[in-house]
Amino acid sequence: MICYEHPLNERIRMLLRLEDLFDKVAFFSEKQDAFDHHSALVTLFEILDVTSRTDMKSDLLQELERQKQALEILRGSPKISEGALNQVLGNIQVASQGMLSMPGKIGEHLRDNEWLMSIKQRVGIPGGACEFDLPSYHYWLHLDHATRRSDLEEWLGPLLPIERGFSIVLHLLRNSGKKFRHTAQRGVFQQMGPGRVAHMLSLKVDDSLPCVPEISANKYALNIRFVTSGARQKPKIHEEDVEFELTFCNL
The missing domain is CATH 2.60.440.10 (YacF-like domains)
Known part of the structure:
Protein backbone atom coordinates (compact mmCIF):
# COMPACT_ATOMS: atom_id res chain seq x y z
CA MET A 1 0.00 0.00 0.00
CA ILE A 2 1.12 3.54 -0.71
CA CYS A 3 -0.16 6.32 1.54
CA TYR A 4 -1.21 9.77 0.33
CA GLU A 5 -1.70 12.42 3.01
CA HIS A 6 -3.76 15.47 2.14
CA PRO A 7 -3.67 18.39 4.64
CA LEU A 8 -6.89 20.33 5.05
CA ASN A 9 -5.45 23.50 6.56
CA GLU A 10 -2.30 25.58 6.23
CA ARG A 11 -0.88 24.61 9.61
CA ILE A 12 -0.84 20.87 8.86
CA ARG A 13 0.44 21.58 5.37
CA MET A 14 3.42 23.41 6.88
CA LEU A 15 4.15 20.62 9.37
CA LEU A 16 4.15 18.01 6.60
CA ARG A 17 6.52 20.14 4.55
CA LEU A 18 8.84 20.50 7.52
CA GLU A 19 8.78 16.76 8.17
CA ASP A 20 9.80 16.13 4.57
CA LEU A 21 12.61 18.70 4.77
CA PHE A 22 13.99 17.37 8.07
CA ASP A 23 13.98 13.83 6.67
CA LYS A 24 15.95 15.02 3.65
CA VAL A 25 18.52 17.03 5.58
CA ALA A 26 19.13 14.06 7.90
CA PHE A 27 19.52 11.73 4.91
CA PHE A 28 21.98 13.94 3.03
CA SER A 29 23.96 14.88 6.15
CA GLU A 30 24.76 11.23 6.84
CA LYS A 31 26.40 10.83 3.43
CA GLN A 32 30.04 11.57 2.68
CA ASP A 33 29.96 13.10 -0.79
CA ALA A 34 30.27 16.89 -1.18
CA PHE A 35 27.19 16.98 -3.44
CA ASP A 36 25.14 15.32 -0.70
CA HIS A 37 26.32 17.85 1.86
CA HIS A 38 25.48 20.66 -0.56
CA SER A 39 21.96 19.22 -0.81
CA ALA A 40 21.77 19.05 3.00
CA LEU A 41 22.72 22.71 3.31
CA VAL A 42 20.24 23.82 0.64
CA THR A 43 17.52 21.85 2.45
CA LEU A 44 18.53 23.53 5.73
CA PHE A 45 17.97 26.89 4.06
CA GLU A 46 14.49 25.71 3.00
CA ILE A 47 13.72 24.81 6.63
CA LEU A 48 14.84 28.29 7.63
CA ASP A 49 12.46 29.86 5.09
CA VAL A 50 9.48 27.74 6.14
CA THR A 51 9.94 28.30 9.88
CA SER A 52 10.35 32.06 9.47
CA ARG A 53 6.86 32.58 8.06
CA THR A 54 4.96 32.17 11.33
CA ASP A 55 5.57 32.07 15.07
CA MET A 56 5.93 28.30 14.87
CA LYS A 57 7.50 27.83 18.27
CA SER A 58 4.55 29.48 20.02
CA ASP A 59 2.01 27.60 17.88
CA LEU A 60 3.65 24.23 18.60
CA LEU A 61 3.87 24.92 22.32
CA GLN A 62 0.17 25.78 22.43
CA GLU A 63 -0.76 22.67 20.45
CA LEU A 64 1.34 20.39 22.67
CA GLU A 65 -0.26 21.88 25.77
CA ARG A 66 -3.70 21.33 24.27
CA GLN A 67 -2.87 17.71 23.48
CA LYS A 68 -1.43 17.21 26.96
CA GLN A 69 -4.67 18.39 28.57
CA ALA A 70 -6.77 16.21 26.25
CA LEU A 71 -4.66 13.14 27.07
CA GLU A 72 -4.77 13.76 30.82
CA ILE A 73 -8.55 13.46 30.66
CA LEU A 74 -8.13 9.89 29.37
CA ARG A 75 -6.16 8.81 32.41
CA GLY A 76 -7.94 5.98 34.21
CA SER A 77 -9.90 4.86 31.16
CA PRO A 78 -9.89 1.05 30.81
CA LYS A 79 -9.40 1.45 27.05
CA ILE A 80 -6.14 3.37 27.47
CA SER A 81 -2.76 1.85 28.35
CA GLU A 82 -1.37 3.75 31.32
CA GLY A 83 2.18 3.05 30.22
CA ALA A 84 1.62 4.28 26.65
CA LEU A 85 -0.18 7.37 27.96
CA ASN A 86 2.69 8.22 30.31
CA GLN A 87 5.20 7.78 27.50
CA VAL A 88 3.36 10.19 25.20
CA LEU A 89 2.93 12.74 27.99
CA GLY A 90 6.62 12.41 28.82
CA ASN A 91 7.55 13.01 25.18
CA ILE A 92 5.34 16.10 25.12
CA GLN A 93 7.02 17.41 28.27
CA VAL A 94 10.52 16.88 26.85
CA ALA A 95 9.61 18.49 23.52
CA SER A 96 8.02 21.49 25.23
CA GLN A 97 11.01 22.04 27.49
CA GLY A 98 13.32 21.81 24.49
CA MET A 99 11.44 24.52 22.62
CA LEU A 100 11.18 26.74 25.70
CA SER A 101 14.96 26.57 26.06
CA MET A 102 15.53 27.71 22.46
CA PRO A 103 17.09 31.20 22.56
CA GLY A 104 15.60 33.85 20.30
CA LYS A 105 13.74 33.14 17.09
CA ILE A 106 13.89 29.88 15.19
CA GLY A 107 17.03 29.79 13.03
CA GLU A 108 18.50 32.97 14.48
CA HIS A 109 21.90 31.26 14.78
CA LEU A 110 21.84 30.71 11.01
CA ARG A 111 20.80 34.25 10.14
CA ASP A 112 23.61 35.62 12.32
CA ASN A 113 26.17 33.66 10.28
CA GLU A 114 27.17 35.99 7.44
CA TRP A 115 29.00 33.22 5.58
CA LEU A 116 25.92 30.98 5.52
CA MET A 117 23.67 33.85 4.49
CA SER A 118 25.98 34.71 1.59
CA ILE A 119 25.63 31.11 0.39
CA LYS A 120 21.86 31.14 0.90
CA GLN A 121 21.58 34.23 -1.25
CA ARG A 122 23.52 32.61 -4.10
CA VAL A 123 21.90 29.14 -4.08
CA GLY A 124 18.57 30.78 -4.88
CA ILE A 125 20.04 31.68 -8.28
CA PRO A 126 20.23 28.87 -10.87
CA GLY A 127 23.87 27.80 -10.91
CA GLY A 128 24.70 30.54 -8.43
CA ALA A 129 26.82 28.36 -6.13
CA CYS A 130 29.61 27.73 -8.64
CA GLU A 131 33.20 27.90 -7.38
CA PHE A 132 33.87 31.28 -9.03
CA ASP A 133 30.82 32.76 -7.24
CA LEU A 134 31.56 31.27 -3.81
CA PRO A 135 35.24 30.27 -3.55
CA SER A 136 35.05 29.92 0.25
CA TYR A 137 32.10 27.55 -0.11
CA HIS A 138 34.02 25.63 -2.77
CA TYR A 139 36.83 25.29 -0.23
CA TRP A 140 34.39 24.04 2.43
CA LEU A 141 33.05 21.38 0.06
CA HIS A 142 36.63 20.12 -0.36
CA LEU A 143 37.19 19.65 3.37
CA ASP A 144 37.04 16.09 4.69
CA HIS A 145 33.52 14.72 5.05
CA ALA A 146 33.77 14.43 8.86
CA THR A 147 34.41 18.17 9.18
CA ARG A 148 31.53 19.04 6.87
CA ARG A 149 29.21 16.67 8.73
CA SER A 150 30.23 18.20 12.06
CA ASP A 151 29.39 21.67 10.73
CA LEU A 152 26.02 20.48 9.43
CA GLU A 153 25.18 18.93 12.81
CA GLU A 154 26.13 22.17 14.54
CA TRP A 155 23.84 24.20 12.26
CA LEU A 156 20.97 21.71 12.45
CA GLY A 157 21.16 20.98 16.19
CA PRO A 158 19.39 24.14 17.46
CA LEU A 159 16.43 23.33 15.18
CA LEU A 160 15.87 19.80 16.48
CA PRO A 161 13.49 20.82 19.32
CA ILE A 162 11.11 22.05 16.62
CA GLU A 163 11.34 18.69 14.88
CA ARG A 164 10.57 16.84 18.10
CA GLY A 165 7.57 19.08 18.66
CA PHE A 166 5.91 18.69 15.28
CA SER A 167 6.76 14.98 15.14
CA ILE A 168 4.60 14.42 18.24
CA VAL A 169 1.75 16.46 16.75
CA LEU A 170 1.85 14.54 13.47
CA HIS A 171 2.09 11.20 15.31
CA LEU A 172 -1.05 12.00 17.31
CA LEU A 173 -2.79 13.23 14.16
CA ARG A 174 -1.97 10.10 12.15
CA ASN A 175 -3.18 7.81 14.90
CA SER A 176 -6.53 9.54 15.22
Missing part, protein backbone atom coordinates in the same frame (compact mmCIF):
# COMPACT_ATOMS: atom_id res chain seq x y z
CA GLY A 177 -9.63 8.68 13.24
CA LYS A 178 -11.16 5.47 12.03
CA LYS A 179 -10.26 3.70 8.79
CA PHE A 180 -12.93 3.05 6.17
CA ARG A 181 -12.79 0.98 3.00
CA HIS A 182 -14.28 2.52 -0.12
CA THR A 183 -14.45 1.90 -3.85
CA ALA A 184 -14.10 4.63 -6.45
CA GLN A 185 -16.48 3.64 -9.25
CA ARG A 186 -14.63 4.03 -12.54
CA GLY A 187 -11.98 6.06 -10.76
CA VAL A 188 -14.30 8.62 -9.13
CA PHE A 189 -15.42 8.87 -5.51
CA GLN A 190 -17.61 11.49 -3.85
CA GLN A 191 -18.79 11.74 -0.28
CA MET A 192 -21.02 14.41 1.18
CA GLY A 193 -20.09 15.30 4.72
CA PRO A 194 -22.52 17.49 6.65
CA GLY A 195 -20.07 19.53 8.67
CA ARG A 196 -17.45 16.77 9.01
CA VAL A 197 -14.30 18.38 10.42
CA ALA A 198 -10.83 16.97 9.85
CA HIS A 199 -7.30 18.32 9.73
CA MET A 200 -5.90 15.76 7.29
CA LEU A 201 -6.99 12.92 5.04
CA SER A 202 -4.95 9.73 4.86
CA LEU A 203 -5.61 7.65 1.77
CA LYS A 204 -4.01 4.27 1.07
CA VAL A 205 -4.03 2.58 -2.31
CA ASP A 206 -2.45 -0.61 -3.61
CA ASP A 207 0.91 0.47 -5.00
CA SER A 208 0.48 -1.80 -8.01
CA LEU A 209 -2.32 0.39 -9.40
CA PRO A 210 -1.13 2.75 -12.17
CA CYS A 211 -2.93 5.80 -10.82
CA VAL A 212 -2.73 8.51 -8.16
CA PRO A 213 -5.50 10.30 -6.25
CA GLU A 214 -6.42 13.91 -6.91
CA ILE A 215 -8.21 15.13 -3.78
CA SER A 216 -10.54 18.08 -3.34
CA ALA A 217 -12.09 18.44 0.11
CA ASN A 218 -13.89 20.83 2.40
CA LYS A 219 -16.23 20.38 5.35
CA TYR A 220 -19.20 19.81 3.04
CA ALA A 221 -17.89 17.38 0.43
CA LEU A 222 -15.00 15.16 -0.51
CA ASN A 223 -14.11 14.45 -4.13
CA ILE A 224 -11.40 12.02 -5.22
CA ARG A 225 -10.39 11.27 -8.79
CA PHE A 226 -7.88 8.53 -9.50
CA VAL A 227 -5.78 9.70 -12.39
CA THR A 228 -3.21 7.89 -14.51
CA SER A 229 -0.23 10.09 -15.17
CA GLY A 230 3.41 9.88 -16.07
CA ALA A 231 6.23 11.45 -17.99
CA ARG A 232 5.05 9.97 -21.29
CA GLN A 233 1.28 10.39 -21.10
CA LYS A 234 -1.33 13.02 -20.45
CA PRO A 235 -3.32 12.74 -17.19
CA LYS A 236 -6.68 11.02 -17.52
CA ILE A 237 -9.17 9.39 -15.15
CA HIS A 238 -8.46 5.73 -14.39
CA GLU A 239 -11.58 4.06 -15.80
CA GLU A 240 -11.54 0.98 -13.58
CA ASP A 241 -12.88 0.65 -10.03
CA VAL A 242 -10.32 1.50 -7.35
CA GLU A 243 -10.46 0.17 -3.81
CA PHE A 244 -8.83 2.36 -1.18
CA GLU A 245 -8.62 2.99 2.56
CA LEU A 246 -9.60 6.41 3.89
CA THR A 247 -9.02 7.98 7.30
CA PHE A 248 -10.22 11.38 8.51
CA CYS A 249 -7.48 12.50 10.90
CA ASN A 250 -8.30 15.12 13.50
CA LEU A 251 -6.41 16.56 16.46
